[in-house]
Amino acid sequence: MPKAKVKEVIDGDTVRLPYNKFIRLANVDAPEKNQKGGAAAKHELEKLVENKTISYTEDAISYGRIVGTVKVGGKNVNNTMKKFIKRQK
Numbered sequence: 001m002p003k004a005k006v007k008e009v010i011d012g013d014t015v016r017l018p019y020n021k022f023i024r025l026a027n028v029d030a031p032e033k034n035q036k037g038g039a040a041a042k043h044e045l046e047k048l049v050e051n052k053t054i055s056y057t058e059d060a061i062s063y064g065r066i067v068g069t070v071k072v073g074g075k076n077v078n079n080t081m082k083k084f085i086k087r088q089k
Contacts, residue, residue, distance in 0.1 A: 001055040001071070009050055012041025012081065014065065022065040023056055025078045030085055037088045044084045048077050 004017040012030025015023050030041040049072055057068035070077040 001057060003053055003055045005053045006049045006051060009042055009046045012038060012045050012085070015045070015049055015054075015070070017054075023054075023070060024062060024065045024067045025081060026057075026059055026067050026069055028078050028081045028085070030081065037085070040088060041081070041085060045077070045081060048072060048080060 004021070006015045007018060008016040010016060010022070011033050013025040013028040017023060030045075031038040033039065033042060049070065052072050054070050054072050054077070056066070056070045058066050059069070060067040
């Protein structure tokens with residue numbers, strides 16, 4: 001699995017890595033920033049990954065972004081975010 005330090009959390013399901021590489025969390029459907037729950041989802045993802053080194057899979061490319069699974073210290077961030085979003089509904 002490739003590793004990189006997260007430079008920015010874009011929203012509840014997308015992060016930016018060095019060199020403007022973007023990772024979209026596979027199978028996570030977070031609300032957009034301007035939608036109800038969007039700010040909370042972004043904040044939750046920030047708590048999990050901001051300024052941390054992640055490992056990730058590269059399952060697909062969509063709209064110029066890598067789609068994959070993100071892990072921090074072996075913890076699956078995708079699963080954590082799916083549970084968080086489900087609790088917010």
